[in-house]
Amino acid sequence: MKILGRPSLLIALTLAIVWALPLLSLLNNSLKRDGLGNYAAVVQQGGVVTSLVNSAIITVTTVVAVVFITSLAGFAFSRLRFPLRSVSYGVLLTGLMLPAGAILVPFAQLNRSFGWGNTYLAVIFPYIALFFPLGLLLLKNAFDNLPDELFEAAALDGAGVWRMFRSVALPLVVPAASLVALWTFLSTWNEFLLALLFLNDPAVQPVSVIPLRFQQQYFVDVPKIFAALLLSQLPVVILYIVTQRRFNLGLLAGAGK
């Protein structure tokens, strides 16, 4: 619904220059000196492509795991009754408040004891742990918002708990689950600190570490760094533009309860 008229649109349009210029600067810097040759050079080096593949593997695994475990738990916390339900839900949500940086030391120790040094698992499990609380919050809210009559009717048909979850509830929370998937995708793709510390081998490094690596590799050849940076942003920006209708962040607004 349109609320305000043209003057406000004009202001938003003018301000948009401030948002557009840095993006243009990214493009411009990546084309300096050798033009598109910068892109050819960084792609031929192979490192960028390997990193993109690594990011894809790490991200997709994390997203699938988070959506799976939070749908299950969100349903249980919303619709099932068991001892310590609200206490345990509250405890799980404290994970929302935890900066990854605060638990780097124990993460490193866990990785050592599991023998995960320089493998995808070294970051995948911490990512699942850090990103599932938000998914749990969103999905529990989504299950809460389903009408009770739906479950009562299914109960009369003799539906068991699995059927309640799989056939009755799950299909109706697809919008929330999509948001969880998209947000987890972005969080994982863009995560930097754990990837920097736990993945030292370029063969397993994701794209978020590229800036630092290329800074050392190309040092003064700044345009090549920017070409690599721009390439690393294409997947997330394209993903966003294609899926923006599913970015219903309004679901977060109901999350403060």
Add this chain to the structure above:
Amino acid sequence: MSIATARRRPDWRRSPAAILFILPCVAVFGVFLAYPLIRNAYVGLFEWNGLTSDTVWVGLENFIWVFTSPAVFGTAVNTLVFGVITIALQMGGGFLLAVALSGPGRLRQVLRTLYFIPVVMTPVVVGFLFGKILEPNDGDLRNLLDAIGLGALNHAWLADPSTALVAVALVNVWLWVGFAMSVYQSALTTVPKELIEAARIDGARSHQLVTQVLLPFLRPTHWALLTLSVIGTLKTFDIVYVLTRGGPSGSTELPTTLLFRTGFEEYQQGRAAALGTVIFLVALALTIIQLRVARKGDER
């Protein structure tokens, strides 16, 4: 006994299968969040360089350091300044953009997309990009100001301790304003049309419509965003690490960058662990307070 009770099936809600539904989350939480947190608090009781197995029990010394060190106090002040600038501009700007850009039309749609693009970008990349833009000798901002005859405004924004924190906060606003805009925009779609029409009929002007109708209606959204933003502020790391590494002379040091420096550059893992524990507890306390206040407001 009636037929109904005799035939009643066990209540599916009380199925013992519940444990299986929550088990994956609980297991991940236990191993990768709860254990690290407890371990962290424990490591905070030792002096340890993180490299060798030599640990020295120091009791609460590291925690006392957290509460008495000028460096930590400095990060608290910086966080406050950084947080107030970021949250005020991000929520205020996001709200105004959402109001201005709500409605149909290609131009509005394009602008909404543009404002949101930074949100999906990698913060480290954004940090690098702005490092280049704000670079004092050949940065894009300098070249732009020179080109339009405003060269006198040039300044080494990130190298001057009096401007670095504000500069980093503004970059953070560039990064996140689209998030607040998008949340507000979804919330605006839930405002009943009649409410806006009634206000219009009562002769409300545009700014009155915004301040007297929309702002109060979106109260729950303000609180949700505020809570998320406060947590987000306490978690901020990447962008500061890339732009300034906490400098110059600690002027942009935030708790997480100080923690990283202490633990992984100065190898004082005990202190870093104590600081991490306190950061978590502060975030937890602030969130609980905000939720309480928000709920009280709802009951009124």
